[in-house]
Amino acid sequence: MKFNLTSIKRLVLLIGVMFFIIPQSLMAQKQKPQNLRTYDNEPYHFGFIIAYNNMSYAFKYIDNYQITPHSASEYPNTADTYFNADATYYATKIESNQIPGFTVGVVGNLRLGKYFDLRLIPSLSFGTRTIAYDFYRTVDNNGVSNKQDMYFSKKKSIFSTFVEFPLHVKYRSKRLNNVAAYVIAGTNFKIDLASQKKSQIEVNDPITGEQHSVIDNIRVKKGDIAAEIGAGFDFYTSYFKFGVEVKMSYGLLNILDSQNLIYDSSIKSLQNRTFQVSLTFE
Numbered sequence: 001m002k003f004n005l006t007s008i009k010r011l012v013l014l015i016g017v018m019f020f021i022i023p024q025s026l027m028a029q030k031q032k033p034q035n036l037r038t039y040d041n042e043p044y045h046f047g048f049i050i051a052y053n054n055m056s057y058a059f060k061y062i063d064n065y066q067i068t069p070h071s072a073s074e075y076p077n078t079a080d081t082y083f084n085a086d087a088t089y090y091a092t093k094i095e096s097n098q099i100p101g102f103t104v105g106v107v108g109n110l111r112l113g114k115y116f117d118l119r120l121i122p123s124l125s126f127g128t129r130t131i132a133y134d135f136y137r138t139v140d141n142n143g144v145s146n147k148q149d150m151y152f153s154k155k156k157s158i159f160s161t162f163v164e165f166p167l168h169v170k171y172r173s174k175r176l177n178n179v180a181a182y183v184i185a186g187t188n189f190k191i192d193l194a195s196q197k198k199s200q201i202e203v204n205d206p207i208t209g210e211q212h213s214v215i216d217n218i219r220v221k222k223g224d225i226a227a228e229i230g231a232g233f234d235f236y237t238s239y240f241k242f243g244v245e246v247k248m249s250y251g252l253l254n255i256l257d258s259q260n261l262i263y264d265s266s267i268k269s270l271q272n273r274t275f276q277v278s279l280t281f282e
Contacts, residue, residue, distance in 0.1 A: 033177075034175070034177055034178060034236065035178050035236040035237055035238050036236045036237075036238075036240075036241065039236065039241060040111070040172070040175075041111075042111065043110070043111050044108070044109060044110050044111065045109050045282055046106065046107060046108055046109070046282070047106075047107040047109070047240075047241075047280055047281050047282030048104070048105065048106055048107060048280070048281055049103070049104065049105045049106075049107055049121060049123065049278050049279065049280045049281075050102070050103070050104055050278070050279050051102065051103040051104075051105075051125075051276050051277060051278035051279065052100060052101075052102060052103075052276065052277045052278075053100070053101045053102060053103050053125060053127055053274055053275065053276040053277075054098045054099075054100060054101070054127075054274065054275045054276075055098065055099070055101055055125075055127035055128070055129050055160060055272070055273070055274050056096045056097070056098045056129055056273045056274075057096040057129055057131065057270050057271065057272065057273065058096075058251075058270070058271045058272075058273050059094060059095075059096070059267055059269075059270060060267070060268040060269040060270075061094070061266055061267060061268060062265075062266055062267070062268050065091060065094075065266035065267075066090065066091065066092050066093075067090065068090070068091075068265075068266060069088045069089070069090060070088065070089040070090065070091070070262045070265060070266075071088065071089075072084060072085050072086065072087050072088075072089070074089070074260065074261050074262045074265060075087075075089060075261075075262050076214040076215060076216045076261055076262075077214065077216045078214075082135070082137060082150075082152050082154075084137065084139055084148060086139050086140065087137045087138065087139045087148070088137070088138050088139075088140065089135055089136070089137050089262055090135065090136040090137075090138075091133060091134070091135055091262065091266045092134045092135065092136050092151075093132075093133065093134035094131065094132070094133055094134075094266060094267065095131070095132050096129055096130070096131055096132075097129075097130040097131070097132055097155075098129075098275075099127065099128045099129070099130060100127075101125065101126050101127030101128065101160075102125075102126055102127075103123050103124065103125040103126070103164075103276060103278070104123065104124055105121045105122055105123030105124065105164070106121065106122050106123075107119065107121050107280055107282055108120045108121070108122075109170075109282065112169075115171055115172050115173070115174070116169065116170065116171055116172075117169070117170040117172065118167070118168075118169060118170075119166075119167070119168045119169075119170050119184070119186075120165065120166070120167055121164075121165075121166045121168070122163075122164070122165055123162075123163075123164040123165075123166065124161070124162070124163060124164070125160070125161070125162040125164055125274075126160070126161055126162075127159075127160050127162075127274075128157055128158065128159050128160065129157070129158045129160065130155050130156070130157045130158075131155070131156050131157075131158070131218060131263075132153065132154075132155050133153060133154045133155070133156070133263065134151065134152075134153050135151070135152055135153070135154065135262070136149075136150075136151050137149065137150050137151075137152065156217050156218055156263060157217075158217070158218065158220060159194050160192050160194055161192065161193045161194040162190045162191065162192055162193070163190070163191045163193060164188055164189070164190045164191075165188065165189045165190075166186060166187070166188040166228060167186050167187055167188070167189075168184040168185065168186035168228065169184065169185055169186055170182055170183075170184045171183050171184075172234065175236070178235060178236040178237070179233060179234070179235055179236070180233070180234045180236075181231070181232075181233050181234075182231065182232055182233070182234060183229075183230070183231045184228070184229070184230045184231070184232075184245070184247070185228065185229050185230075186227075186228055187225060187226065187227060187228065188225070188226040188227075188228050188249055189224075189225055190223070190224045190225070190226060190251075190272070191222055191223055191224075192220065192221075192222045192223075192224070193222075199215050199216070199217040199218075199219050215259050215261065217263065218256075218261075218263045218264050218267075218270075219256075219257040219258075219259060219264070220255045220256065220257055220270065221253075221255045221256070221257050223253070223255075224251050224252075224253050224255055224272055225251070225252050225253055226249045226250055226251045226252060226272060226274070227249075227250050227252060228247055228248065228249045228250070229247070229248055230245055230246055230247030230248065230276075231245070231246060232244050232245030232246065232278075233245075240281055240282060241280075241281075241282045242279070242280070242281060242282075243278070243279065243280035243281075243282070244277075244278070244279060244280075245276075245277070245278040245279075245280065246275075246276070246277050246278075247275075247276045247277075247278065248273075248274070248275055248276075249272070249273065249274040249275075249276065250271070250272075250273060251271040251272030251273065252271070253271070254269040254270060254271065255270055255271065255272060256269055256270035
């Protein structure tokens, strides 16, 4: 849940900064004429979006996962330095790290009323989530621990290419000259085209010596539905409307595709989380 707290703080901070800076600019442009005076009266209009995103995961762990033992059969990579057929493994820490990504999309805006719009924004989002693990390995030697006992860490990266269909209701404030504030809320239907990418490796069987494929990563399902909320400002220029927006996306489905491996057997459910800062041009 670390991601949620960090992202919410970031969202609140950005919105606070925006609401501090924008009124200053509004005061400075009090006497300026309005650009695109009839723009918001049009029944529909189009545009495009480019955005910076931070993708991560929210975990629900099994009870007492840090003291739950895992046998060597759950450790898929038998060629790995830390593999020992006689060992018992414990996942002492599992957390998601954020890596910057980007989003591009097309904006379709339908006017619902004076201050309400319905927006569909088909998008393509690229991102990577890294899950950091801390493990403890113990090898039983007639009940006596030995030098093969150790702590070690691993990182597993999950690459994602999302085809997204965010559907938002947008409530816009009354225009003050060439600026208007707004809030959005809605859902996002997502398909991950790269959910299984790079999850398999080739290893040699320690007994037969034959090479075979094994899954050596956490796997996630392709489909997801997210609830989204955000806020921003529209700036009306002489030729187009420019928007700055911050948004949080909360996946509603458990996307864990469990393989009963050491990487996922401590996790009860896994959900997508995305923080996004967008620029829109309409």
